[in-house]
Amino acid sequence: MIGDRRFAADAxxxxxxxxxxCPACATALDxxxxxxxxxxxxxxxxxxxxxxxxxxxxTGATALGHEPEH
Amino acid sequence: MLTAxxxxxxxxxxxxxxxxxxxxxxxxxxAFARELAExxxxxxxxxxxxxxxxxxPSGRYGIIPEPCPHRKASMAYGVVEEDGLRCPYxxxxxxxxxxxxxxxxxxxxxxxxxxxxATAGKVxxxxxxxxAYVGPDPAPLLPRFDVYVMDGFRDIGWADLPCNYVQxxxxxxxxHHVEYLHGRYFEFIGAHEGFTAPASFGKQHQRIGFDAFxxxxxxxxxxxxxxxxxxxxxxxxxxxxxxxxxxxxGGIHQMQIRVPINRTTTRFMLYTVHAPEGYEPLExxxxxxxxxxxxxxxxxxxxxxxEGQDIMAWCTQGPITDRTTEHLGxxxxxxxxxxxxxxxxxxAVENGEDPLGTVREPHERIDxxxxxxxxxxxxxxxxxDFCDMGSTRFSPMLDTIRKVxxxxxxxxxxxxxxxxxxxxxxxxxxxxxxxxxxSAQVDSE
Numbered sequence: 001m002i003g004d005r006r007f008a009a010d011a012x013x014x015x016x017x018x019x020x021x022c023p024a025c026a027t028a029l030d031x032x033x034x035x036x037x038x039x040x041x042x043x044x045x046x047x048x049x050x051x052x053x054x055x056x057x058x059t060g061a062t063a064l065g066h067e068p069e070h
Numbered sequence: 071m072l073t074a075x076x077x078x079x080x081x082x083x084x085x086x087x088x089x090x091x092x093x094x095x096x097x098x099x100x101a102f103a104r105e106l107a108e109x110x111x112x113x114x115x116x117x118x119x120x121x122x123x124x125x126x127p128s129g130r131y132g133i134i135p136e137p138c139p140h141r142k143a144s145m146a147y148g149v150v151e152e153d154g155l156r157c158p159y160x161x162x163x164x165x166x167x168x169x170x171x172x173x174x175x176x177x178x179x180x181x182x183x184x185x186x187x188a189t190a191g192k193v194x195x196x197x198x199x200x201x202a203y204v205g206p207d208p209a210p211l212l213p214r215f216d217v218y219v220m221d222g223f224r225d226i227g228w229a230d231l232p233c234n235y236v237q238x239x240x241x242x243x244x245x246h247h248v249e250y251l252h253g254r255y256f257e258f259i260g261a262h263e264g265f266t267a268p269a270s271f272g273k274q275h276q277r278i279g280f281d282a283f284x285x286x287x288x289x290x291x292x293x294x295x296x297x298x299x300x301x302x303x304x305x306x307x308x309x310x311x312x313x314x315x316x317x318x319x320g321g322i323h324q325m326q327i328r329v330p331i332n333r334t335t336t337r338f339m340l341y342t343v344h345a346p347e348g349y350e351p352l353e354x355x356x357x358x359x360x361x362x363x364x365x366x367x368x369x370x371x372x373x374x375x376x377e378g379q380d381i382m383a384w385c386t387q388g389p390i391t392d393r394t395t396e397h398l399g400x401x402x403x404x405x406x407x408x409x410x411x412x413x414x415x416x417x418a419v420e421n422g423e424d425p426l427g428t429v430r431e432p433h434e435r436i437d438x439x440x441x442x443x444x445x446x447x448x449x450x451x452x453x454x455d456f457c458d459m460g461s462t463r464f465s466p467m468l469d470t471i472r473k474v475x476x477x478x479x480x481x482x483x484x485x486x487x488x489x490x491x492x493x494x495x496x497x498x499x500x501x502x503x504x505x506x507x508x509s510a511q512v513d514s515e
Contacts, residue, residue, distance in 0.1 A: 003392035011394045014071045031413045033406040034071035035398035044406035048417040053410065 013041075019056045022047035032056070072409075077393040080412055081234045083330045084118045088416040093117055093312060094205035095425050097192075097212045098329050099339065100133070101200040102226065104356045111155065113146035116204060118332040122146040123193065123202065124155045131193035132166035133202045139170070139186040164188045197341070198224065198357025213429045215310070216437045217325045221495035222345030223352055223474050226359040227461040229338050231381060234390045235313055235330040236412075238338070241384060242315040242326075243404030245278045245291045251379045256459075259374050268455040271376070279303070280404045285427045286311035287408060288439060301441035308438055311411060311426045316438045320452030321346025321475065323440065334389040340377065340461055344474045345495035346453065348481035352474070362461045377461045 018032040027049035034043050043056045072080070082089045100114045106125040113136060114121045120136035122145035132155060138145050143159035150156075154165040156172070163172035168190030170183045191204035197218030203209045231238070241247065253272025260267040273293040281288045290306035292298065301319075308316050315326040327339040340362070363372040364381055371382035398405060415425035424430070443452075453475045456462060462471060485492040 003388075004395040007395040007397070010071065010397070014394070015073055018073070030417065031076075031410055033398070033409050035400065035402055035406060037400045042400075044403070044410070046410040046413060048413065 017041070017058055019043050019045055022050060022052050023054070023056070024052040025050040071396055071398065072393040074394050077390070079416075080393075080409065081236050081333065081390050083235075083333050088420070089412065090117060092412070092415045092419050092425050093330060095210065095419065095428060096205075096312065097194075097201045097203045097210070098313075099199040099327060100202045100329075102357070102359050103195050103198050103200055104359070106131075106200060107356075110150040111146060111148055113144070114202070115331050115335075116202065117330055119204070120146070121191070121202070121204065122148060122155060123200065124148065124150050125200075126150060126152050126154075126166075128152060130166060131195065131200060132164075133191040133193050133204065134164055134168055134188040138162060139188055140173075145188075162186070164190075166190060166193075198226070199341070210424065210428045210430050211432065213427070214433060214435050215314075215316070215325065216435055217316070217323050217341055217343050219435050220323065220343055220345060221351060222323065222343035222349065223467070223471065224341070224343050224354060224357045225462075225465050225467045225471070226342070226357055227340040227362045227377070227465065228359060229362045229364050229381065230331065231336045231338050231364065231385055232334060232389060233336060233385050233387065234334055235328045235336040237387050237391045238328045238336055238384050239309065239313065239315075240405045240408060241380060242309040243280060243287055243289055243408045244402065245289055245404070246275055246401050247383070249273065249275055251383055252376050255373075255379060256376075263374055265374070268459050270452065270455065277303070278401070278404070279306075280407050281306075282407070282411065283308065283439075285436075285438065286314075287404070287411065289404065301443045305439050305441045307440045309408065310438065312415070316440050318440045319442060320456065321349070321478065322453055322456050338377075338381070342462065344453075344471050346475055346478040347494050348478035348485065348492040349474065349495050350477060350481065350493070352470070358465070358467055360465055362464050375461060375463060376459055 014034050019029055022029055025047060027047060029045050030048040031046040032043040034041060041058045045056055046053050079088055083093055084090045094117065098116055100116055100123060101112055105112060111122060111124040114123045121133050122136050123133045125131050134145060136144050136146050138157040138159065140157060140160060140162050143157060145155055145157055147158045148155040149158060154163045154171055156163040161174040162170055165171050168188035170186045173183055176182055191202050192209045193200060193202050194212050196212060201212050248271055256267035256271060275291055276294060277292040279290040286309040288306045288308045290303045292303045296302060298304065310316055313328045313330065317324050317326060321344065323343040323345060325341045327341060329337040331337050362377060366372050372378040373382050418425050457468065457472055462468060465471065482492045
């Protein structure tokens with residue numbers, strides 16, 4: 001149930017995109033707490049099985065590089 | 071942002087839930103010692119359950135679930151006797167171990183008494199508070215954190231708040247809120263009400279960092295004009311898992327206690343010890359307590375003092391804040407770290423381990439790291455701001471507390487002139503705990 005309808009799409013996206021398995025041991029993740037950094041969505045994750053902690057960032061289909069100043 | 075299921079799990083306090091089982095591994099303050107001196111039995115709600123707490127004439131404490139095992143009448147209306155608590159309805163008596171020691175209308179020498187044992191918790195008195203443990207055996211020791219045993223002048227402010235304790239704990243790992251809630255917002259309210267908010271609370275954060283340690287999470291900050299050498303970074307102050315935060319500065323030592331009464335009610339307590347350098351001990355036969363204001367006569371939050379601002383923020387997030395539609399930023403990384411810690415302890419308890427901060431070694435005092443020069447405001451200035459702008463201004467002891475700080479400052483000057491050391495209270499002395507080379511998790515420059 002979503003309490004604040006203004007952000008129902010974000011809640012749906014969270015449920016859809018949250019990492020489900022540990023990148024280190026492939027066990028189901030215990031925590032994937034989402035936060036934003038600029039336009040990037042990040043998930044602060046923790047695996048109870050192997051104690052892995054890390055951030056997972058969604059990128060979409062486009063790969064972006066950067067151009068050094070010149 | 072979490073799923074609804076994760077939010078539900080995180081905020082639960084009831085027996086049989088993952089988090090409720092973690093919470094039942096800790097001791098909680100459930101009464102002021104003076105309450106049971108005034109009347110020896112009290113109804114207590116803790117972690118969503120009701121209990122009867124009592125103190126025998128010889129000073130022995132007991133706690134059992136509120137319903138009598140006989141026909142469920144409230145033991146909180148019981149008769150306190152030297153050997154236990156007697157039900158007011160039919161006189162069944164239970165001792166501090168929960169053993170039924172008398173069933174007046176039943177035959178003697180039957181096993182009936184053994185069938186109706188009450189599940190007794192453990193109770194101890196420390197620092198003017200009565201503490202209870204209602205979890206499984208073997209009970210851990212009651213931690214003798216510095217503020218409860220150190221020298222100093224004490225008082226306790228409190229309020230019952232209509233919100234879940236986790237959102238209050240998340241505030242304890244949210245350094246940035248100080249700059250706005252107690253800085254910019256305080257200024258705004260002051261401008262309308264005709265007072266000047268303390269400048270030190272509005273200093274801009276340059277950097278924040280968090281370290282897990284044996285009792286919780288140490289929170290660090292570098293404010294504008296300061297460096298890694300200042301106490302706010304080098305020492306910081308801790309969230310004491312799972313329901314406390316140790317704060318202080320300027321000779322003031324405080325434990326902010328957030329007892330989960332039930333899922334949507336939290337007993338907020340400010341256990342404060344005034345112990346500046348030069349403190350001259352005062353007799354305190356009992357620790358005074360006082361209720362701090364939450365709402366005004368119009369039902370609006372009282373926001374012209376520091377803790378009132380915090381309370382406003384915690385309560386207006388809702389009884390259980392909806393984490394499915396929140397939007398955390400990078401500056402909220404401490405909140406994510408705390409959620410991980412809660413999850414870690416759920417797993418630990420399920421694995422049969424003690425959760426974080428469980429104390430089983432006998433000890434005299436546990437000193438927690440806590441900055442002395444808070445917000446690099448200068449100790450005396452911080453103490454004055456604390457008295458004028460915080461909950462202490464509602465304390466019946468306010469005048470005495472002011473005198474404690476002023477006379478201590480005078481004493482230090484005199485001692486310095488005379489070339490003798492000033493009295494420094496024992497305990498509550500923050501130490502630098504940041505490991506050399508440790509990098510902050512967040513750099514918000």
